[in-house]
Amino acid sequence: MLVVSEGAEFVPPIVNPTATIGCREPSAAAVGDYIALMKPRVMSLVVFTAFVGMMMAPGHLHPVIGFTALLCISVAAGAAGALNMWYDADIDAVMTRTAARPIPQGRIAPGEALGFGATIAAFSIAVLGLLVSWLAAALLAFTIFFYVVVYTIWLKRRTPQNIVIGGAAGALPPVIGWLAASGGVSLEPCLLFLIVFFWTPPHFWALSLTRTEEYARAGVPMLPVVAGADETRRQILLYSIVLALLGAAPWLLGSRSTLYGTIALAAGAIMIALALQLRREREKQPAHRAAMRLFGFSILYLFVLFAALLIDAAVYMQAAARP
Amino acid sequence: MEREPDRIVLTDEQQRRRRARSIAIALALGALVILFYVVTLVKGPAVLNRPL
Numbered sequence: 589m590l591v592v593s594e595g596a597e598f599v600p601p602i603v604n605p606t607a608t609i610g611c612r613e614p615s616a617a618a619v620g621d622y623i624a625l626m627k628p629r630v631m632s633l634v635v636f637t638a639f640v641g642m643m644m645a646p647g648h649l650h651p652v653i654g655f656t657a658l659l660c661i662s663v664a665a666g667a668a669g670a671l672n673m674w675y676d677a678d679i680d681a682v683m684t685r686t687a688a689r690p691i692p693q694g695r696i697a698p699g700e701a702l703g704f705g706a707t708i709a710a711f712s713i714a715v716l717g718l719l720v721s722w723l724a725a726a727l728l729a730f731t732i733f734f735y736v737v738v739y740t741i742w743l744k745r746r747t748p749q750n751i752v753i754g755g756a757a758g759a760l761p762p763v764i765g766w767l768a769a770s771g772g773v774s775l776e777p778c779l780l781f782l783i784v785f786f787w788t789p790p791h792f793w794a795l796s797l798t799r800t801e802e803y804a805r806a807g808v809p810m811l812p813v814v815a816g817a818d819e820t821r822r823q824i825l826l827y828s829i830v831l832a833l834l835g836a837a838p839w840l841l842g843s844r845s846t847l848y849g850t851i852a853l854a855a856g857a858i859m860i861a862l863a864l865q866l867r868r869e870r871e872k873q874p875a876h877r878a879a880m881r882l883f884g885f886s887i888l889y890l891f892v893l894f895a896a897l898l899i900d901a902a903v904y905m906q907a908a909a910r911p
Numbered sequence: 912m913e914r915e916p917d918r919i920v921l922t923d924e925q926q927r928r929r930r931a932r933s934i935a936i937a938l939a940l941g942a943l944v945i946l947f948y949v950v951t952l953v954k955g956p957a958v959l960n961r962p963l
Contacts, residue, residue: 616925617928618928652950653950715946719958
């Protein structure tokens with residue numbers, strides 16, 4: 589058994605979530621419970637990054653087809669969220685942040701969540717393939733598979749690199765958006781992928797620093813649980829530096845404007861400054877505040893960066909449309 | 912003595928929620944039909960051309 593930092597014990601989970609499939613009682617689920625099952629806040633981030641990828645892509649996409657692609661991507665994200673909640677119901681039940689979710693609360697049976705997630709996943713992939721592009725649909729299917737099977741079922745309970753590798757699933761939507769619009773992939777969507785990929789670890793590790801004991805109790809080997817808070821702070825700083833460089837890369841490579849470059853450099857500098865501040869703080873309360881500050885800013889960072897890319901793409905499109 | 916019914920009897924709240932779920936499924940399927948119709952109008956005959 590691994591002994592973790594900060595006095596908490598790392599105990600592997602003993603509950604087999606698949607053993608609770610099925611429902612004998614009539615369903616008490618409200619429509620709102622199914623919406624909660626789809627993780628609407630995660631969906632909004634996925635839709636936004638996919639939309640930016642779609643707008644940046646070369647070529648013209650009819651608004652109705654673009655809307656269809658975004659709808660499928662958002663429903664697929666919801667499906668992945670529902671399947672994640674189905675498998676992780678035992679973990680969710682022992683963590684304060686997730687204990688109010690529909691399955692731990694008993695409002696939705698695990699079997700219902702599994703059926704719901706699998707059904708809307710199949711629909712989203714089929715509709716994207718039939719109405720937009722089968723290549724984009726294949727990547728969407730891979731994204732759901734990666735999030736549910738590779739991240740949730742395989743890695744999450746086994747390695748502190750869970751969210752590093754699993755972050756690939758959250759980084760693919762802008763590539764899917766680009767693929768749906770242009771039919772191919774180039775360097776720029778790969779950069780969008782890398783930005784979200786390197787953004788994920790500092791974002792989640794900052795949060796997990798404030799909930800180390802909960803993760804330990806749930807048996808999830810997050811980095812602070814296994815390697816300790818100091819190592820986590822060091823890794824957050826390293827990832828933040830790489831992230832800041834990647835954020836500025838579209839400008840450094842000459843495909844985006846100076847305005848974008850300035851915004852990306854400024855936001856990246858703030859991200860690194862907050863990571864440095866987090867690395868310095870050792871007292872419990874200031875360290876907690878520094879971690880939450882970095883967590884909060886990381887959300888703003890991704891939004892600002894992608895909004896700047898969107899504005900840049902819109903300005904470029906307007907300039908290209910002028911005679 | 913009154914016999915226990917040999918089937919599950921839903922409470923009023925369960926019936927209300929089941930009705931809400933049924934309406935939500937109907938709306939989702941209706942929206943899907945409209946989506947396919949509109950995309951067919953937008954794409955025309957090319958709707959059958961599904962490139963990779």
